[in-house]
Amino acid sequence: MSEKKKPVVLSGIRPTGDLHLGNYFGAIRYFVELQAQDNDCLFFVADLHTLTTAMEDHIDVDAASIEVVRWYLACGVDPDKAIIYRQSDILEIPMFALLLGMVTPEGELHRSTTYKEKVKDLEGKRKLVSFGLLAYPVLMAADILFCNADIVPVGEDQKQHLEIARQIARNYNRYFSDTHTIVEPKSHMLEPIRVPGLKGEGKMSKSVGGPDNVIYLNDSEKEIRRKIMSAQTDLGPEQGQPMADIMKNVYTLLELCAPKEVYDDYLRKYENAEQKFYGSLKKDLAASIIELVKPIQARYNSPECSPERVEKLLAENAEKVRVIAKNNLKKILVDMRFKNLAESYD
Numbered sequence: 001m002s003e004k005k006k007p008v009v010l011s012g013i014r015p016t017g018d019l020h021l022g023n024y025f026g027a028i029r030y031f032v033e034l035q036a037q038d039n040d041c042l043f044f045v046a047d048l049h050t051l052t053t054a055m056e057d058h059i060d061v062d063a064a065s066i067e068v069v070r071w072y073l074a075c076g077v078d079p080d081k082a083i084i085y086r087q088s089d090i091l092e093i094p095m096f097a098l099l100l101g102m103v104t105p106e107g108e109l110h111r112s113t114t115y116k117e118k119v120k121d122l123e124g125k126r127k128l129v130s131f132g133l134l135a136y137p138v139l140m141a142a143d144i145l146f147c148n149a150d151i152v153p154v155g156e157d158q159k160q161h162l163e164i165a166r167q168i169a170r171n172y173n174r175y176f177s178d179t180h181t182i183v184e185p186k187s188h189m190l191e192p193i194r195v196p197g198l199k200g201e202g203k204m205s206k207s208v209g210g211p212d213n214v215i216y217l218n219d220s221e222k223e224i225r226r227k228i229m230s231a232q233t234d235l236g237p238e239q240g241q242p243m244a245d246i247m248k249n250v251y252t253l254l255e256l257c258a259p260k261e262v263y264d265d266y267l268r269k270y271e272n273a274e275q276k277f278y279g280s281l282k283k284d285l286a287a288s289i290i291e292l293v294k295p296i297q298a299r300y301n302s303p304e305c306s307p308e309r310v311e312k313l314l315a316e317n318a319e320k321v322r323v324i325a326k327n328n329l330k331k332i333l334v335d336m337r338f339k340n341l342a343e344s345y346d
């Protein structure tokens with residue numbers, strides 16, 4: 001990192017399955033945008049977080065982590081402009097999580113909407129609801145606060161987690177900031193976005209609404225067309241009636257993926273309550289998505305995104321990030337009155 005402090009941008013994705021348009025539009029495209037500006041960027045794979053829910057799915061976490069990084073590179077995250085690393089390579093992060101847990105308001109963890117949703121889902125399947133799941137936002141705060149990140153590009157579903165990280169930073173500063181103050185991180189925009197699913201099942205997600213609710217970055221043209229053509233719609237617009245939620249989903253995707261003129265044209269059609277244009281809208285939407293993912297898929301399959309290159313990159317970057325982490329851990333250990341332990345980081 002440079003002497004004069006640039007804003008630190010940090011974000012991560014869990015290796016829990018193939019990446020999809022929600023991850024792309026909610027997060028990765030901002031990684032690419034923010035790395036092109038005057039920022040110090042850190043993007044990582046949140047592999048430890050997979051244990052909070054996917055323990056019984058027996059994911060091959062190492063292989064899945066490599067895949068996430070391959071998609072980062074394929075989408076345009078540039079290892080010359082951003083440091084890409086793996087969470088579990090930075091042993092100081094779990095130590096940060098332990099220490100920050102001491103200033104985490106426990107009630108906020110129980111109030112987290114994501115936690116409540118996950119509990120409902122896991123209990124329905126008679127799976128273990130762990131302390132690790134409850135403490136998910138603490139580990140996420142450690143991910144963000146260990147390097148004093150200023151900006152955290154994430155989708156709308158992560159807003160609450162980010163707010164908890166801010167509270168943890170505030171509490172730390174209130175109790176312990178004798179020499180070192182932790183930055184309160186912000187989102188990259190006032191209203192982070194939410195990419196809807198195709199089946200009216202809330203957000204596009206690996207875990208909600210089945211595979212046809214999601215467009216994966218590695219879906220074939222045929223799959224994309226099939227999924228889009230079977231996306232839920234209403235029976236057609238009615239003069240003077242507001243747009244149904246199910247159609248808002250389709251239009252949100254169209255706005256994200258299609259050229260502005262195409263989106264505006266279909267919006268006009270809806271507002272004028274024209275009939276029988278959903279078929280052509282869906283064809284145009286599918287074509288726009290294919291145009292978006294095709295070059296990404298081509299790069300993903302090229303040597304520049306090979307697993308070997310990714311492994312090398314992760315090994316190199318683990319060292320760089322550990323230097324930053326050790327440096328900051330030392331500072332908080334001093335403030336938390338663990339001078340002996342802090343000295344071991346000299």
Ligand code: TYM
Pocket residue numbers: 010011012013014015021022023024025026027046049139140143144152153154155156157158161193194195196203204205
């Ligand atoms: P994960 O893997 O669930 O999601 C990764 C990113 O994709 C965004 N996202 C979406 N955005 C908009 N619409 C959607 N349908 C959609 N689906 C997913 C998520 O908001 C997220 O930005 N907790 C993080 C991982 C993490 C992290 C961190 C992120 C762990 N530590 C520190 C930032 C900073 C997560 O949700 O991963």
